[in-house]
Amino acid sequence: MRINLSQKKIRDSFVEKVQQLSGQNLLVCYQCGKCSAGCPAVAEMDILPNQVIRFAQLGLKEELLNCRAIWACASCLTCNVRCPKGIKIAEVMEAIRQILLRQRLDHVDINKIPPEKRKEFPAIALISNFRKFTS
Numbered sequence: 001m002r003i004n005l006s007q008k009k010i011r012d013s014f015v016e017k018v019q020q021l022s023g024q025n026l027l028v029c030y031q032c033g034k035c036s037a038g039c040p041a042v043a044e045m046d047i048l049p050n051q052v053i054r055f056a057q058l059g060l061k062e063e064l065l066n067c068r069a070i071w072a073c074a075s076c077l078t079c080n081v082r083c084p085k086g087i088k089i090a091e092v093m094e095a096i097r098q099i100l101l102r103q104r105l106d107h108v109d110i111n112k113i114p115p116e117k118r119k120e121f122p123a124i125a126l127i128s129n130f131r132k133f134t135s
Ligand code: SF4
Pocket: 028, 029, 030, 031, 032, 033, 034, 035, 036, 049, 050, 053, 082, 083, 084, 085, 086, 087, 089
């Protein structure tokens, strides 16, 4: 992934917004990688959880809003428990999803899932889907 860094990005209100919504201080992350090492969803992610934090520190808004990792995150909280700096990475993932969803962009259109398929899904999967993937 090609990344363009600039002072403007680092000072962008996006960084502040992620910190506000997540309640986390992104700057305390020292990139030890423990969050990524224990994450059960990394196989489905395009950038690792520690990279999500790094990108957020650097204000890489477009890269984060378009990454698959925030949607692959299962909110299992393993990373939160493992982080030696006490950062709640799952909350950061949720904050980035919220920023995107507040633009009224649904990630999944339930109407595009055939009714016969919907019947097969466990109820909890549908409820989680609505909570996580729709605005
Ligand atoms: S475990 Fe915590 S300190 Fe280590 S990379 Fe992840 S967020 Fe940063």
